[in-house]
Amino acid sequence: MIQIAPSILAADFAHLGDAIRLTESAGADIIHVDVMDGHFVPNITMGPPVVASIRKVTTLPLDVHLMIEEPDAYIQPFVDAGADWISVHVETCRHLDRTLESIRSLGAKPGVVLNPGTSLNTLDEALRLVDHVLIMTVNPGFGGQRFLPYTLEKVQRLRNVIQHKGLSARIEVDGGVTLENVADLVKSGASILVVGSQIFRDPDPAAVVRQLKAVGERSAASLPGLI
């Protein structure tokens, strides 16, 4: 199953509800919410009150990507606000097992995120604890950056590790994902595609969502059993 997750970071914050409804009606599967604290990444975005407002305008799962130091303190507030998935960066977690277990015990789906320069080896033990692994395909902090091509091979290696270990974690990719690289990403093993600027900087965001989904599903169908 290929899922499209529009990143609302690229939407007009004065009209978030409209942006979400538009992509939902075009077939988006998940809403990706980028939370930045100005410390772990050099940008500040939104917190639990924004998630609580978004929660009222969509029934889609809310995928909260925490780019913050000390994420443990914010898990409960985001769950209370309506987050369905919570992903933490391995670079920010001193006790990764405890953090992931706490996300699950509070009723959200735990995910772990790796920066482009962080090795897959850091996941050796934690892979069994997550529903999804988010591979950053740009350095986190800003939308609209260029995809780093070497991350494709990282996605392939992760898919092989997941298969080899007989686990069910899904692979999500985030950063610089466009209609041009979606096919390669899906063929490499990604099944959750976070897309910001390509959707929201287009005059017809709904059409882009439909195209991304069509290309993603066609690529997956060309390689049965891959995902």
Ligand code: DX5
């Ligand atoms: C970057 C964020 C991404 C970003 C993706 O730190 O995690 O979710 O919004 O945006 P695009 O698709 O524009 O790279």
Ligand code: ZN
């Ligand atoms: Zn993100």
